[in-house]
Amino acid sequence: MLIPLANHPRDYAWGSTSLLADLEGREASGRPEAEVWFGDHPGDPSETADGRTLDRWIADEGAASGLGEPLPYLLKLLAAASALSIQAHPSKAQAEEGFAREEAAGIPRDAGDRTYRDANHKPELIVALSDEFRALAGLRDLDATRRLVATLGEGAGPLAERLDDTDASLSAVIGWLLSDGADAARDVIAAAVAAESDEFAAELALARTLDTAFPGDPGIVVALLMNLVTLQRGEGLFVPAGVLHAYLDGLGVELMAASDNVLRGGLTPKHVDAAELVSVLDATPGLPPVIRPREIAAGVRRYDVPVADFALLAVSPSAEGVEVALEGPAIAVATAGRPAVAGLASQEAATLAPGAAVLVTPNEGGLRVRGGGELFIALPGR
Numbered sequence: 001m002l003i004p005l006a007n008h009p010r011d012y013a014w015g016s017t018s019l020l021a022d023l024e025g026r027e028a029s030g031r032p033e034a035e036v037w038f039g040d041h042p043g044d045p046s047e048t049a050d051g052r053t054l055d056r057w058i059a060d061e062g063a064a065s066g067l068g069e070p071l072p073y074l075l076k077l078l079a080a081a082s083a084l085s086i087q088a089h090p091s092k093a094q095a096e097e098g099f100a101r102e103e104a105a106g107i108p109r110d111a112g113d114r115t116y117r118d119a120n121h122k123p124e125l126i127v128a129l130s131d132e133f134r135a136l137a138g139l140r141d142l143d144a145t146r147r148l149v150a151t152l153g154e155g156a157g158p159l160a161e162r163l164d165d166t167d168a169s170l171s172a173v174i175g176w177l178l179s180d181g182a183d184a185a186r187d188v189i190a191a192a193v194a195a196e197s198d199e200f201a202a203e204l205a206l207a208r209t210l211d212t213a214f215p216g217d218p219g220i221v222v223a224l225l226m227n228l229v230t231l232q233r234g235e236g237l238f239v240p241a242g243v244l245h246a247y248l249d250g251l252g253v254e255l256m257a258a259s260d261n262v263l264r265g266g267l268t269p270k271h272v273d274a275a276e277l278v279s280v281l282d283a284t285p286g287l288p289p290v291i292r293p294r295e296i297a298a299g300v301r302r303y304d305v306p307v308a309d310f311a312l313l314a315v316s317p318s319a320e321g322v323e324v325a326l327e328g329p330a331i332a333v334a335t336a337g338r339p340a341v342a343g344l345a346s347q348e349a350a351t352l353a354p355g356a357a358v359l360v361t362p363n364e365g366g367l368r369v370r371g372g373g374e375l376f377i378a379l380p381g382r
Helices: 019-024 053-063 092-104 142-150 153-164 172-179 182-194 201-213 219-224 274-280
Strands: 002-006 037-038 075-081 125-127 132-138 226-232 238-239 247-257 294-297 300-303 310-316 321-323 330-336 340-343 349-351 357-360 366-370 374-379
Touching: 002 053, 002 340, 002 349, 019 075, 019 125, 019 247, 075 330, 092 274, 125 132, 125 226, 125 340, 132 238, 142 153, 142 219, 153 172, 153 182, 172 182, 172 274, 182 201, 182 219, 201 219, 201 226, 201 247, 219 226, 219 274, 219 310, 226 238, 310 321
Parallel strands: none
Antiparallel strands: 002 357, 037 075, 075 247, 125 238, 125 247, 132 226, 132 247, 294 300, 300 310, 310 374, 321 366, 330 357, 330 374, 340 349, 340 366
């Protein structure tokens, strides 16, 4: 079966007022439109054509088509005009422990100070749809960060001292910045706003932009410790458990394990639990993997990620069409043109405008896609 899916854009403040509207070829609403969720996650499940939410449809009818349990992934279109919060996600074991702890403490799952809203991990992949997609991802090499901080002068003295320690721990530095180091962070921010550097011009420009949006936020200093990454269209960034990241601007397809567990590290008015963030943080310096898809068949490319929860295919069909074999439940979303899709088993067909999506049930075995354009397909990994 092909089950058409729809959802309303989430109006987070960092969302773009134009990127999703431009993709879908409609007039902009004038409001921020940050994310469109395609999946059955209870936080915002998609709607099916008969008005049921996808989680309800799966409970009612999924077993007959080979879909007897919730989807292991959540697919999104993400449109950022300004920075998301700096964040990291727990491992599976950390999520299970944290969720059980907060359940036992009686903290409501929708409480503002709740950290673990479910018991799952949340590795994620973002693929750029805009010509450039900028992100902060992972912690920069320590020697390079020391060079950056040296350009800030005396205002960054307390930070420089901690980074120059031969036993410097980036986890400890981040924990300090987000708790006891707020006053020192403001001095570092002021120094960064005034500083100039050829090597770190982009990072300092970002600090000035962030200070306008989040004046005095210690997360700005955390951002100065992170890698500034620019993805070109079609490139992906994989973020595993514990790795700090924050998307900055651009349009992308995001795919993640089905979870809403977020530990924030600044650039947000929301709850920041510095101690809990540090407890899950992977503070090993380095850039998370930038993933370029490999061609697995004519017109079909695969983004390889080291998790079993999900995989992502990009399909650019010719007029004659391509067949895409699929194992397990899949969600296909169009991002360009008007690709026509048909189930291999049922021959049920649909033509997808940009931004439109369908669930492909496991008993279809795959899709035939034709008509040009571009389609991204989320499916379980292996």
